[in-house]
Structure formats: structure tokens, C-alpha cells
Amino acid sequence: MALTSSRPSVGGGGGSSSRTRVGRYELGRTLGEGTFAKVKFAKNLETSESVAIKILDKEKVLKHKMIDQIKREIATMKLIRHPNVIRMYEVSVQASLTEFRLYILNLFF
Numbered sequence: 728m729a730l731t732s733s734r735p736s737v738g739g740g741g742g743s744s745s746r747t748r749v750g751r752y753e754l755g756r757t758l759g760e761g762t763f764a765k766v767k768f769a770k771n772l773e774t775s776e777s778v779a780i781k782i783l784d785k786e787k788v789l790k791h792k793m794i795d796q797i798k799r800e801i802a803t804m805k806l807i808r809h810p811n812v813i814r815m816y817e818v819s820v821q822a823s824l825t826e827f828r829l830y831i832l833n834l835f836f
Contacts (some may be wrong), residue, residue: 747823748772749830752780763787780785781831788829802829 747754755768764783771778788797804815813833820827 749780750819752778754780763791765794779833781814781833783829785829797829804831804833812816 742782749769751772752769753772755770756763757767758779759766764781766779766781769780770776783797788794801815801818808814815831815833817830819830820829
């Protein structure tokens, strides 16, 4: 899953807005933010499905020795199937020369 930035035309005029993409998802507004992660609204560009993407800063997670906690969170989210709990959809890692991020995608209704 690659992180890219595109600049689609807005309203057919000369203006443009920057949109960040993570793989087949286009990121939108920030839904929440904590010490180790940020949760953003995103849309699957292939299916138009809405998701919430939890973007973890791996450097902070490693620095604070939280790998086991993240692994437990992912394992637990895989097991949970309840109408009042957001379901985990996909886990992906994106690496570049300057950053390393873990993405947890959740279905967003």
C-alpha cells in the first residue's frame, strides 16, 4: 500500500486541492488523534466504500515499546463481530526512506 498525493481539479475551475492516497484509499478529514495514532476518514476509490483508517507512527510505538499492545489490539479486532463495534477490514504497512507507518482499516458506517 503506497502513500501518494494527487491534485484533482475542484469544481472545474483553476483551483485545486491536495488529496492524499494510501493504496486504493483517498484520505479525508481527521476523525480523532492520540499520542501514537491518528484516525482519518477515507474512501475506497474502487468501491466507494467508506472506511476509517488508523495511522500508527511506528517510531513512537517502538520508542514506547508498544508493539505487543498493537499486536493484541489487531488480534482482538479480528475476533470481534458485533453490530455496535466497528469491524477491522485490513492491516497494511507502508515504508519509505523517511517514514514507516502501520495502517489499520476499519469499516465505517
